[in-house]
Amino acid sequence: MSASDLIKKYNVPVPRYTSYPALPHWNNSLSTESWKNHFIQAYEAFGKSDGISLYIHLPYCESLCTYCGCNKRITKNHRVELPYISAIMKEWNLYLELLDEKPKLAGIHLGGGTPTFFSPTSLGILLNHISRTSTRSEEFEFSFEGHPNNTSKDHLQTLAQFGFSRVSYGIQDFDQQVQLAIHRIQPFEKVKEVTVQSRQLGYRSINFDLIYGLPHQTLETMKATFQKVKELMPERIAFYSYAHLPAAFPAQKSFEAYLPDENQKRDLYEQGKNWLLEMGYEEIGMDHFALPEDPLLKAKNNNKLHRNFMGYTTSPSKILLGLGCSAISDIYYAYGQNEKSVDLYKEKIIGGTIPLVKGHVQSEENLKIKNLILELICNHKASWKDLESLSEELLDQLLVFEKEKMVAFDANGVRITEEGKPFVRNICAALDPYMQNNKKSKPLFSKAI
16 A cells, blocks of 8 residues: 555544553543542552642633644633632642651643743742652753743743753744744744753753744745744754634634645645755654653653643653543542643632543553553663554454554564554554543544645
8 A cells, every 4th residue: 555545535524542551531430539539549559659740721821723632721811820820729638648658759740721921920829839848859850931022031040940950941932924924923033042042041941832834834934934944953852733723713714625635634744844854853653752851752762651631741650630620630549630621620629629521431441552652652662572462353454554664563462563653543543442542522633644
């Protein structure tokens, strides 16, 4: 089968596998008390030794980026900052009450929304409270997502004082017409300024988020964007596929007439990937690239790469605790998601309740399949022992991929070939019992390509 035939066959909706099962397949059989018990169990099993990681969702933005699929609230009223910060501190306290010691933190990630919507003072209040009520693991990693237009030197200094050393800037594209269409206007000069400031203040790893498949993108416009990226050479690149879901995010309808078709979109990815490799970046896995000296690439080469709701990570922690509205937690034994509405989230916190609205308790089979998918996504291989949990029907799926030269078998197990790496999500989906049982249902995911 030719490359174009494979692209046509596998250009179907599949999960990104930041969790297994994927969120639409959660069983939602999780009470608050059960969640608390699983959290305590996970902390005793893993948290004491490896620490826990925090994901803190800060949902506010001053303006709407029309491509965005994140949970956000648009406002220019900055009086919302302290009440929301207060709610997160109270939520953190609800978890502290379950433990008999100060927890050890392996990482903190501030996501959004726009974390730098919040003033350095507001962020300092939150981080000071977390710092006073926890300790740090020896190899902690603190990071945040910054908007180039409003990430100030004060933001960078304040966060650096609390141990933050990695920042991810949402660039998406440098072309002016593309920026106008997606309502994300940020001059290259501003991106350069904040990148230089970050390095001067000691940030060791800078990531740029780029997106292919946006309105008005062409190979020519993307080449100009990558030339600007080459001038700044961030340590990491996340090169994401644009997910067009106008039913869920109506603002996307404003530019859908200008989107590249599927063949054009695939060409954008392939050429973008080649440009990154020519610059000296190496491919980590789905959507992610890094320079040779970056810890993410070193983790991959040492088979220590991990994947969770924040994407690829070097953190060894099996506990990712989400704080804030819509934040998702992975505590190994269970998944949980907070109330999406800011107002309902704060209401539950004020009432002293952990604000879960969705959850999933992991079965033994879930954990085995999760481990298999993590091995394939992080290391592009799996042992025969990892494959033991698969049914005969699912194993037959691997034989299809073997005929298509996307996987290969050896004495150790199965590995994904170079031809198969662009389709790793499809391979995982073929080994996912939930996806196989729901093939006839309405697609719940963005397309693979």
